[in-house]
Amino acid sequence: MPRPPGSGHCLPELKPEAAMIPVKGYEGQKLAVLGLGRSGLATARALIAGGAEALLWDDSPEARAKAEAEGFICTDLTRAGAFDGVAALITSPGIPHLYPTPNKVIARALEAGVPLDNDIGLFFRSFAGPEWDDFDITPRVICVTGSNGKSTTTALIHHILDVAGRATQMAGNIGRGVLDIEPAQDGEVVVLELSSYQTDLARSLTPDVAVFTNLSPDHLDRHAGMGGYFAAKRRLFAEGGPDRAVIGVDEVEGRFLANQLSEGPQDDRVIRISSGQKLEQFGWAVFARKGFLAEWRRGKQVASIDLREVVGLPGAHNHQNACAAYAACRSLGIGPKLIEAAFQSFAGLPHRSQLVGEKAGVRFINDSKATNVDAAEKALQAFPKIRWIAGGMGKEGGISRLLPHLGSVVKAYLIGHSARDFALELGDTPHEICETMERAVLRAAEEAVAGEVVLLAPAAASFDQYPNFEVRGDDFAARVKAWLG
Structure with missing residues (x-):
């Protein structure tokens, strides 16, 4: 593309076949x-x-x-x-x-x-085009936000849509940038993971379906506290006015948000989801208890799925993700049986309860994405006997809130900058300061016995030893694979 006359500021020649969403409304500016x-x-x-x-x-x-x-x-x-x-x-x-x-x-x-x-605002003002007038089915956008489980929920929705034969793309805080995707096809569904940083600033937010997974303290300096953090997430619903809202109600903020968006408990424009609570009194709800997902509509159960043997979704936190993805896809008319089949074929995401390998009855699980206490808590509740690798750049408040959830921890192996601080907070839980991932994996693997899980769930940021949680998880996986031979 030729440079605008006299600009001197842009640009590389763009290939005509390059897939992207051209930004509308700023031509010549x-x-x-x-x-x-x-x-x-x-x-x-x-x-x-x-x-x-x-x-x-x-x-x-x-x-x-x-x-x-x-x-x-x-x-x-x-x-x-x-x-x-x-x-x-x-x-x-x-x-x-x-x-x-x-x-x-x-x-x-x-x-x-x-x-x-930001790019999210530009996407929403630019996504629709005149070619949509010829489509049989208008393209849809599903947006997923929350503190934990966003990526897994987004990827699971995308996977279900793919299995269902629906044209779909995934972007945002996962995969490709939102403006880097291809223009929509007839009936396509774009699934976006959005962080609080993205929802906080976008001037246009108009999803068809918006999902709120849960809320726990994170990024508090960026949002000047929990109120600002919740307000950033809430913008996706308050500014966007989605046709359907899927709301996790296991925290008070989710219950408040669902209350604000609905005209009463029977308003099925809001689908409440939970991992642990019965929600039978609402117009539309999806919840998981004791490993079973149940869908209820207007006082009647209409579907149930056994999640206990779904390998890619272990633990109560992933059952909450399953509820969110199920609800979003049901709102698009996809049937329960098809969703259940897609659950079974979902492999999970790297660094999120990812099975790296198994030897002599010991499983090695990479949950490097568990960068805060709440995410680590959910990982620790997913397995009965755990050799826990934790540590890194600890966050405000330490890990004291994890003490009630350490009953399944056989021993902790502590790494990184906060290893000694974490050790002081572990109480009677057996632990060893290993400092490096190499030593932590080696010691945990040597001591683990059949039926135990070696779990990386750091409850800390990675920046003391790694550029990001992905590199940390890759290091864990490489050390495990070397041990497995």
Whole structure:
């Protein structure tokens, strides 16, 4: 694509066959893009495909170099006058826009009155096109948010749709950037995982089905506390007005949200879900108890699925994910039997209760995504006898809240920056400070006996030893596979 006359700011020539959602409504206008990771570069390409001019910047020289290697030209958005004539600033989700303090580029945009948005907002304003007039079935968008289980729920919905023969794409906080997907086909369903960083800022949020899994403390510095964190999640429902809302009601915030969205307990536009509670009194509910999923509508049970032998969804937390995915897919008219078959073929996601291997009756489970206490709690409740590998960059509050849930832990093997702090909080639970993943896997594998599980569920961030939880999980898996031979 030719560079706009006199711009000097963009861009690489885009291949005509490149799949993306061209951004609409900004043709001939200048937009600034802050943050040049996966979503930022996809945003820049989509803006150019829609006829806009993109001014790119990242505080990291390495990120700028990567963008320039692709053919982009970066523009210093920190300089005076950088936002003259700019229609909007599109920022990547990891960049603070309010708390604890705004990024300096965002602060300049706010001072200049330049609208702030992100790729999620651009997606919702650009996804529909005139070609939809010829479709038999209008494409749908399902959005999944919450503290824990978002990725598994999103992937499970996508898997069910695929098994059902529905055209589907998965994007957002998992897989591809939202503007990097292909334009919709007739009847297609796009499934998006959205973090609080993404829902907090998007100026347009219009999902057809919105899912709220659960809420537990996380990212509190970014949202100035639990109230701000919940408010960011709530925007998906309050701003978007979905046709159907699937709400986890195992915490008070979920019950409050379901209450706000419904006109009464029989309002079946809200599907309440739970892992552990009976919800028979509502117009539409899906809940799991003692390993069985049940769907109830207007006081009658209409379906049941035995989840106990579904290998890809172990434990009560995954049963909650199953309820959420089931409810979302039932709202699209997919039958219970087909959903049950899809459950059985779901392999799970890497780093989320992932079975890495087994030897002599000992299973090795990678739940590196359990980066906070609540996620670790759910992992610890999924197995009866556990050799627990934990630690990393501990979060505020430590792991004291896990003490009531350590009954299944035979021994803990502690790694990383917070190993000694965690050791002081474990009470009578046997433990060993291993510091490194290599030693923790070795010691746990040597001591484990048949019927036990060696579980990586760190209850901590990875940044002390690894760039992200995926690399940490890969290291665990590599150490396990070396042990298994």
